[in-house]
Amino acid sequence: MGVEAVYGILSHSVSLLSDAAHNMGDVMGLLLAWGAATLARRKPSRTRTYGLRRSTVLAALANALILVLAVGGVLREAVLRFRDPSQVEGKTVIVVAILGALVNGASALLFMSGRKKDANVRAAFMHLVADAAVSVGVAIGGVALWLTGSALIDPVVSVIVSLVILYGTWGILKEAVNLALDAVPSHIDPDAVRAFLTKLPGVSEVHDLHIWAMSTTEVALTAHLVMPGPVPPRFLVGVGAKLKEKFEIGHATVQIEPGEIPEERCSAPCVAE
Secondary structure (H helix, E strand, O other): OHHHHHHHHHOOOHHHHHHHHHHHHHHHHHHHHHHHHHHHOOOOOOOOOOOOOOHHHHHHHHHHHHHHHHHHHHHHHHHHHHHOOOOOOHHHHHHHHHHHHHHHHHHHHOOOOOOOOOHHHHHHHHHHHHHHHHHHHHHHHHHHHHHHOOOOHHHHHHHHHHHHHHHHHHHHHHHHHHHHOOOOOOOOOHHHHHHHHHOOOOOOEEEEEEEEEOOOOOEEEEEEEEOOOOOOOOHHHHHHHHHHHHHOOOEEEEEEEOOOOOOOOOOOOOOOO
């Protein structure tokens, strides 16, 4: 980031500055992700009974917002360059952009294994991959600039880079906002969870079903199950284990309520399968 910023200023390249701005957002995002992951491991307290797990969600949200703000500043500078183009040193852009692609690509590999189950890690991984791709695009723009000498190529590349960043950031921002608003995590089908609970032997109705993310890796559930008949021993333990196994819901709180049961239900012994 520092190298791109310095040489972007020295070579008058707004495309290098745009890539540096993106990298700045990722550096801050990585620091946020690391800090949030550290806070999430703290034990619950008397006043914070869930601990600080939600900090990972806030970090992912802040990460996306920082990128949007950084890209906005770069787009403004690119528009100004269209009005007053500056001569840019193409060779400098090529060398520095290739260096950026190598660094970002190597950094992305460090996050590859944990990206599937953690939105916080996935945000960091996707940003680093996007950085590498963007740096390659800047290098290609530098080649075109070197060959043609056109001062307009640099702001054009900057705009393209910024739009690519915004496109990649939108999905992360949307997911982070949904998690912050206690939406059902994207990898869980709420209809499938409701169907599973409804089909449990002895259950006639499911209501007040809520599924939300405690952090970017932990999911919680609360539900009321109407069970007119006797509740089998260890029924709740079995339900919790199945929710963990089938849906990766590790924090389930289920309340049993008595009620009338339809004749067609509970023909078999009422135990959790």
